[in-house]
Amino acid sequence: MGSDGKRKKRGRKSKTQTTLDPTTSTINDEVFSVNNVEIVNSATPTSANHLENRRGRPKKRLRRSPEKTPPLINGEIGVGTPVEGVARVVPAMDAVVKVFCVHTEPNFSLPWQRKRQYSSSSSGFVIGGRRVLTNAHSVEHYTQVKLKKRxxxxxxxxxVLAIGTECDIALLTVNDDEFWEGVSPVEFGELPSLQDAVTVVGYPIGGDTISVTSGVVSRIEILSYVHGSTELLGLQIDAAINSGNSGGPAFNDKGECVGIAFQSLKHEDAENIGYVIPTPVIKHFIQDFEKKGAYTGFPFLGIEWQKMENPDLRVAMGMKPDQKGVRIRRVDPTALESEVLQPSDIILSFDGVDIANDGTVPFRHGERIGFSYLISQKYTGDNAAIKVLRNSKTLEFVIKLSTHRRLIPSHVKGKPPSYYIIAGFVFTTVSVPYLRSEVHISLFPFPFCLYFFLIFPMTSLIIS
Structure with a gap:
């Protein structure tokens, strides 16, 4: 009790978001060295009076013998030495850049004009070959793109070198040699496993400097890519991904990039659900661009299929007890597969990999994934062997994979809409972006028009 009769209480420090400042190199007891190695020493005090502020008897500090003293490299403790801490590789923060873009979206009602310009900021990172990776939606309908280093x-x-709408990845470059001075490219790592630690780096809202959030990999499966209206392999993490994190890299404990942050789930019943584009999809995009000089897209099978988990349905389709697969409900007439595949065919295997009745294939030890993952590993123009069951007979076909050409395209790939004017009428190509831009369609040119409202399924996935 003090002289005033009041008891003093020890308060708790408020939690603040860790923001890296380029002018400092020490943050919360974590030392960032020039060789991207972080040594966390929990036994060393951060200030001279650290021991004095402790309550109780101070602990005796152990004296280190000369033969166990770690060597010094440029005045710093050597990497991998047996010190009282944990050596961990720090991600290449200097390779993360901020992307500034000026967008000019097309006006589908007046296709010869464009809408008003607006600006946005996102994240990106430097890779080999003097190139920068970011999200496709970060530079969609771009007029001008600028980059700023940390x-x-x-x-x-x-x-802009290439834009992959399906995988939501864009490839950029800078002609100014000054931009590449002192910047080391990011190295890619392998696909992480569940519970592996990840660190997302970028420039989200809430400040102007670089920001770091950490979490773990909580799920690996085929995800829905909102921007491209496709389904590809993706990682779900519990690290915070906010607006502006788009295009930022996700690092593992080795300092290797394992993905690109691109969207998050906003729902009243969900918390801390973010999604990352994994390295297999990134490498597919880069290799596709390097092989063909342009991005050609991910191949897809133009079919609709259903599961064969019902035993009565398998008997009705003439399947044997040891046969598994999925049934084709519909074949897109514009797809190349329509020449060999038919409705009610049972796809037994793809490229020698057997497909289960639920549409999954073996992925890794103890894991399964949708068989569309096998298709996405191919490139446009590659051949694939498909084994089907038709009228109780097993048939094998070799098909040529291609991108899915829909009658109504789901996106315009950043290009302005084409149009044709004749006798006062304007004809333009129908597409999903056009239908979304037009809330209503006039059916009769009368003063009292009737309107047909288009209702689209809403999604909770948003791009960050």
Whole structure:
């Protein structure tokens, strides 16, 4: 009790978000060295009076023998030495850049005009070959793209090399040699496993400097890519992904990039659910661009299929007890597969990999994944062997994979809509973006028009 009769209480420090400042190198007892190695020493005090502020008897500090003293490299403790801490590789923070883009969306009602410009900011990172990766929706309908490095006040004009709408990845470059000085490219790692730690780095809302959030891999499966209206392999993590994190890398404990942050789940019953584009999809995009000089897209089978988990349905389709597969409900007439595949065919295997009755294939030890993953590993123009069951007979076909050409395209790939004007009428190509932009369609040109409202399924997935 003090002289005033009041008891003093020890307060708790408020939690604050960790924001890296380019002018400092020490943050919360974590030392960032120049060789991207972090040594966390929990036994060393951060200040001289640290022991004095402790309550009780101070502990005796052990004296280190000369033969166990770690070597010094440039005045710092050597990497991998048996010190009282944990050696961990720090991600290449300097390779993460901020992307500034000026967008000009097309006006589908007046296709010869464009809408008003607006600006956005996102994240990106440097890879080999003097190139930068970011999200496709970050530079969608771009007019101008600029990049700014960490700790720099200069914005460099960037050139867009390729945009992958399906996988939501864009490839950029900068012609100014000054931009590449002192920047080391990011190295890619393997596909992580469940519970592996990940660190998302980028420039989200809430500040201007670089920000870091950490979490673990909580799920690996085929995800719905909102921007491209496709389904590809994706990672679900519990690290915070906010607006502006789009295009930022996700690192593992080795400092290797394992994905690109691109969207999150916003729902009243969900918390801390973010999604990352994994390295297999990223490498597919880069190799596709390097092989063909342009992005050609991911191949898809133009079919609709259903599961064969019902035993009566399998008997009705003439399947043997040891046969498994999925049934084709519909074949897209515009797809190349329509020449060999038919409705009610049972797909037994794809490229020699047997398909289960629920449409999954073996993925890794103890894991299964949708068989569309096998298709996404192929490139446009590759051949694939498909084994089907038709009228109780087993048939094998070799088909040529291609991108899915729909009658009504789900996106315009950043291009302005084409149109044709004749006798006062404007004809334009129907597409999903056009239908979404037109809330109503006039059916009769009378003063009292009737309107047909288009209702689209709403999704909770949003791009960050």
């Amino acid at each position: 700790g720099s006040d200069t914005k460099y004009l960037a050139t």
